[in-house]
Amino acid sequence: TYFNPPYWNQEEYYSTDGQMSDAKTYDEFLEMYKKAIHAKFRCTKCGGWAIANLNDFRQNYVFYDFHGDTIRLMQEAGFIYHDMIINEIFSRSVTSVGSQEKRGLKIMAKSHEYIMVFKKPLADGTVWGNYHEYREQCPNIDCKEQIMNYHKQIGFTPESGYSWEW
Numbered sequence: 001t002y003f004n005p006p007y008w009n010q011e012e013y014y015s016t017d018g019q020m021s022d023a024k025t026y027d028e029f030l031e032m033y034k035k036a037i038h039a040k041f042r043c044t045k046c047g048g049w050a051i052a053n054l055n056d057f058r059q060n061y062v063f064y065d066f067h068g069d070t071i072r073l074m075q076e077a078g079f080i081y082h083d084m085i086i087n088e089i090f091s092r093s094v095t096s097v098g099s100q101e102k103r104g105l106k107i108m109a110k111s112h113e114y115i116m117v118f119k120k121p122l123a124d125g126t127v128w129g130n131y132h133e134y135r136e137q138c139p140n141i142d143c144k145e146q147i148m149n150y151h152k153q154i155g156f157t158p159e160s161g162y163s164w165e166w
Contacts, residue, residue, distance in 0.1 A: 041077040050118045067114045079118035
């Protein structure tokens with residue numbers, strides 16, 4: 001599953017019971033986020049993947065290590081932290097630092113986002129690290145074929161420089 005969680009109150013969402021962006025404090029937000037992550041763990045099949053796309057943020061000059069909190073909460077729920085991809089959004093960070101420094105803030109502008117990969121262990125608690133072992137245990141599911149088809153749909157092909165090394 002793929003998810004892009006709310007950034008506490010950094011973006012406006014429709015206000016309703018249980019809306020995480022309505023939390024008054026970051027700690028209250030994290031408690032709500034924790035419940036959502038535990039629900040995601042229950043709904044993810046054994047051996048399944050959870051991919052989070054998010055970033056850290058600031059509010060009132062306070063830095064919030066949202067990706068670090070996500071790692072901790074995902075692991076507390078039972079997920080295995082598998083990988084992190086840092087996706088560059090734009091490269092104006094040096095210019096932004098200069099403009100922030102003039103105001104005395106010395107704050108680096110965010111020029112990236114995190115794509116974090118987690119895996120739910122199998123029922124026996126093991127995690128298979130390679131495709132061949134997984135195929136032997138799950139012969140009716142062809143993960144490799146599903147992943148390759150998805151990559152073709154979004155343009156990640158060997159011709160585009162993307163490698164399908166298994």
